Structure formats: C-alpha cells, structure tokens
Amino acid sequence: MGSPGGWWGRKSTPAKVETYTRWSFHFIALSEPTVIGVTAFGHLDARAGFLLMLPVAGHTALAMVTASRALDWTCGRRPQPLRLLWTLGAATAALAVVALTLAQHGPGGDDASTVLGAVFGVTLCYGVGLMALAMQDRRRVVWLVGGFGAGAGLVTWALGMPALAALATTAFVTAATGFFAATSGFSIWLLKAVYALDEARETRARLAVAEERLRFGRDLHDVMGRNLAVIALKSELAVQLARRERPEAVEQMIEVQRIAQESQREVRDVVRGYRRADLEAELSGARGVLRAAGIDCEVSGETEGLPAEVQSALGWVVREATTNVLRHGDAKKCTVTVRRPEGRVVLTVRNDGAAAPHGSARRGGTGLAGLRERLSAVDGTLDAGETGDGDFTLVAEVPLTARAVLEVAS
Template identity: 85%
Template sequence: MGSPGGWWGRKSTPAKVETYTRWSFHFIALSEPTVIGVTAFGHVDARVALLVMTPVAAHVALAMVTASRALDWAVGRRPQPLRLLWALGAATALLAVAALVPGRYGPVGEDTGTVLGSVFGAVLCYGVGMMALGLRERRRVVWLVVGFGAGAGLVAWATGMPALAALAMAAFVTAASGFFAATSFFSIWLLNAVYALDEARETRARLAVAEERLRFGRDLHDVMGRNLAVIALKSELAVQLARRERPEAVEQMIEVQRIAQESQREVREVVRGYRRADLEAELHGARGVLRAAGIDCEVGGETGGLPAEVQSALGWVVREATTNVLRHGDAKKCTVTVRRPKGRVVLTVRNDGATAPHGSTRTGGTGLAGLRERLSAVGGTLDAGEARDGEFRLVAEVPLTARPALEVAS
C-alpha cells in the first residue's frame, strides 16, 4: 500500500505545478463566501445571512467550474469555455447590482447595508479574477478589469451615491479585481512556461538519442562503405581471372574472405560500442546537460590512469544513466561518484527521481540490458534499481585488469 503522499510523488513536475495552481484557485474562490460570511453573520440575523449566502454560494460554484475548465483550456485539453465565461460575467454583474440596489433604495439598516456592500465588492473582485483565467491576451484582461471597475462606479452613481464616492468605488473595484486578474494571468503564464520547459527537456533527450543514432549510422557507413567497395572490386577481378583460368583468382577470393571477416568484426565493434568513450569527457558532459535541464549534478572521484577498456565501458554507463535521468522520473538532484577500491573501479549514479511516470520503476529496459552486455565483456557487473531511501541507484563495477572479451565469429 502506498504512502498518503504517493499520488503526489508519482506526478511529474508540470503536473504538480498544475495541481497546485488548480487547487490554489479553488481555495481563492472559497475565500469569497468566507469573507462575505464573516461580515454577514457578524452583522445581521442568521436567517438573513443565510438568505444572502445562498446566491453567493451559487456564484462561487459557477466560478470554480469556470476556473477548472479555463485551466483545462490553458493547457490544451479543452476548447475555451466561452459560455461559462459569459455566464460567470453575467452572474457577477447581476449579483453585484442586486446587492447594491437594495442597499441604496430598500428599507435596510446600516448593518444590512454593510453586508450588501461586502457582497458587491467581493463578488466583483473574485468574479473578474476567475474570468481572467479564460483569457490569453493581456489587452482583453485589462479591458475586463477596467470595464467592471467603470461599471461598478456608474451603477453606484446611478443609484444615488455621490460622484466622488462612486469614483472611489470604481477605483477600489478596479484595483482589487486587477490584482486578482493579474494573479490569474501570471499563474497561467507560469504553468505554460513549466510545460514548455518540460517539453524542451524531452526534446533534448530525443535529440540526444537521434544524435547517437546518426553517430552509429556514420560509424557503420565508414566501416562498411569502403570494405564493401573493395569486396565488390576484388570479386569482379576474381571473376575475370577465373574466366581466364588464372590462378590469381584464388588469391583474390582469399582476400575477399579476409576483408569480409574483418568487416564482420568491425561491425560487431560498432554495434557493441567498443569504440572508446572517454570517461572524463562523459562525466563533464553529463554534468553540463543535467544542470542545463535544471537538475543539480555533483561529480566526484578520480578517473585518471584508468585502462582504456575500463574508461570506455564506464563512459557508456555514464551516457546511458544521464539519458535515463533526463527521460524518466522527476529528478531534482543527481550524484555521480567514482571509487577505486583495491583492484576494481566502482561507478555509482544516484538520483532522487526513482519513480517514473505512471508509477513504473526504471529497473529494466533495453538500455540497461545493453550496459550489462558491455560491462560483462570486460568482466564487470551492473546493479540498478530503487533504493530504500527512494532514490534510483545504478552501480557499475569493473576490475582494473579488464580486458576486452574475445570475439567469436558468428
């Protein structure tokens, strides 16, 4: 059974930011009836307070639904909720007017007027702030704030409020609603920026994979292109010599056989990655790439004087581990250490993003299987999996007397 916060730990960073943003606006919406309720129940009879709170609760429910749909639209899951935005705008205006008019013309006392005034101000400020979530252009947000602020002043003046007081009312509504609208607009911008950065990180990982494929293609072309051309040329020469019954044809075919066997060996070296990877360069590159992706990376240990075979094998481990950290889980910190106990080298890569998306752990895959093959060829071992402290740990161990495994022609 997972821990109570397991659902949060399984979320990616953008999903966490989205969840935080969504619930922040839900709580902001719930603060509207809290503000009005404290004023209402503190100044008027409970029955009157409940009567006032009923339309306010309906307004809050509509605002929360609108905010949720607007956030879905902001991240590209739904179309823009235009009907809900218009409905919230109309409900906000009607409720504000319904609260202001009785306070000016109805037979209400000072306490009831205070309550209705709080309804007027809170409904406008919170309503405009929630509607701003569904707008993408700053110009429209500004017009929304200015429009409701001017409308509040005009309605207040039309109901008999002095011009100076009505102007002050308009300024207050504009400033307060503008604050909530700016908060909404900035939150949407920040959420989109987080998603864009996460997409850029995934794109960088895919580009790294594509670059490796291109490198493999270039190496394979370099190995096979020249040798195949020589094989074709010598085979044609052998055919011509055989037709003339010249004994040199046998020598040419022996040469073709030798080149073919050499090509087979070189292809196996390319596929298995026996072309040397410098460990120090891989460590430096891993630190730079991870820090560019916003992951704190620390590298420690001594790599000088290691045999070429050991450096090559461990360099591939660092490269694959870096790709896994970028493409899986949600790491914030990664540590790479190189230790040299007696007669062996131990490379440890740890990161705090052990849990991958959808709750799967990264304990297998073709990448780790390929690393085990590379390490076994030099007498090394690989251990990878989630540790008890919630980290994903990869440990590669290679003896210092490592020698390349002998190739057996297939």
C-alpha cells in the same frame, strides 16, 4: 494504495505547478462565501444569512467550474469556455446590482447595508478575477476590468448616490478587480513558462540523445564505407576473371572473404563500444550532455591506469546511465563517482529524479540487462534501484586482477 507523498512525488514539475495553481484558485473561490458568510452571520439573523448565502454559493460554484475549465484551456485540453465566461460575467453583474440596489433602497437598516455592500464588493472582485483566467489578450482583460468598474459607478449613480461616491466606487472596483485579474494573469503566465521550460529541457535531452546516435552512425559509416566499396570492386573483378576462366578469381574471392570477416569484426567493435568506450571520455561527455539539458552534474574520481576492458565496460555504464537520466524521471542533479577500494573499482551514478520508468528498467529493462551482460564479461556486477530518500542509484563494481592492481598502484 499509494501515500499522498508518493502521488505528489510521481508528478513532474509542470504538473505540480499546475496542481498548485488549480487548487489555489479553488481555495480563492471558496474564500468568497467565507468572507461574505462571516459578515452575514455577524450582522443578520440565521435565516436571513442562510438565504443570502444561497446565491453566493451558486456564484462560487460557477466561478470554480470556470476557473477549472480555463486552466484546462490554458493547458490545451479544452476549448475556451466562452459560455461559462459569459455566464459568470452575467451572474457577477446581476448579483452585484441586486446587492447594491437592496443596500440602497431595501429594508434592513445599517447591518443589512453592510452585508450587502460586502456582497457587492467581494462578488465583483472574485468574479472578474476568475474571468481573467480565460482571457489571454491583455487588452480584453483591461476592458473587462474597466467595464465592470465603470458599470459599478454608473449603477451607483443611477441608484441615487452622489457623483463623488459613484466615482469613488468606480475607482475602488477598478483597483480591486484589477488586482485580482493581474494575479490571475501572472499565475497563467507562470504556468505557461514552466511548461515551456520543461518542453525545452526535453528537447535538449532528445537532441543530446540524437547527437549520440549520429556519432554512432558516423563511426559505423567510417568502418563500413571503405570496406564495402573494396568488396564491391573485388567481387566485380572476380566475376570478370571467372567468366574468362582465370584462376586469379579464386584469390580475389578469398580476399573478399577476408575483408568481409574484418568488417564483421569492426562492426562488432563499434556496436560493443563505439570502437572501445573510453571511461574518461564518457565521463566528460556525460557532464557536458547533462549540463546542456539543465541538470547539474558532478564527476569525481580517478580513471587513469585502469585496464582497457574495464574502462570499456564502465564507459558503457556511464553512457547508459546518462541516457536514463535524460529520458526518465525529473532529475535536477546527478553525481558520478569512481572509487577504487582494495582490489576493485566501483562506479556510482546517483540522480534525484527517481520515477516509474527507472523502476521498470530495474525490473526488466533491456538497457540495464545489456549493461549486466557487458559487466559479466569482466566479472563485474550491477545494482540499480531507488533509495529511501527518493534518489535513483546505479552501482557498477568490477574486480581487478592482481596484475591490474599493481598497474593501478604504480
């Protein structure tokens, strides 16, 4: 069973914001019976306070369900909870009217009037505020707040209170419910903004990967386009010569065979390293791609003087690690470091977005397996995994021959 920290850590940033928003409104709804209960049991006996809390508890449960369904609707998982919205509105209005009527004309004295007044004000504030979660149109929210404020004033005036008191009630209810409704609207706006930013970040990452694929396609076209055209022409010429029983047909086919073998070698070079990956170019490209995706990237170390085959292998490591950072986890920062301890070169890629996809890649993903094969060609090793502080680290180490060490030192 995972720890709470692990459960929270596996969530993406938008999911964390959504969870925080959801439980915030649940706790806000739960504060309604808390506020009323403190007032009720402080002024009434236990039996009267318990009876009063029953409808308040029902209103709270209805408000929590409405808030949960409203957030699901905001995230596109459910249709708009119109029935719940109308039900909560009717329950809020009914509870407020009954409380105000009993406060004005019911028995119980000043203590009961104080408690019922709290029920009236608190019920309206929380009810209208949570109803606003299920409304996207600001004008409807304004009409909702204004309608409940005007209704509260009219009911107060109809129950026999002076016009000035009714006007004051209207102002109080409008201001209080407006504040709660504005808070709900701002929370929904913030949640949508976080999801929109995350979607934009994923789009930038996909575009960066697509750009890399296009670069590979252009390289492959450059390599194969001319050679295939020459092969087609020479093959056609060989067919014509063979039909005429000319000995030159054999020479043309030998040339076709040579060009085909050359093309095969060039394609192999493209697949292995996009015509030989350059470590410095890959480091620069990784910095640009990650920063374009909203990830802070820092690159440090010297790459000059390294053998071409070492640069090619490490360049592939940088390229694959950059792709993993873009496509997996939820990284905010990535550091790439090239060190040259005695007799070897060590490349370290570290990011703070460790997540399940990284782990699955570490256990058997084809990307890291391919990197190990490339590094094994230069006697290199690869180690990848999550660190204790929640980061994901990839370390590639390649030994340098005695001649290469001398070249690097010079």
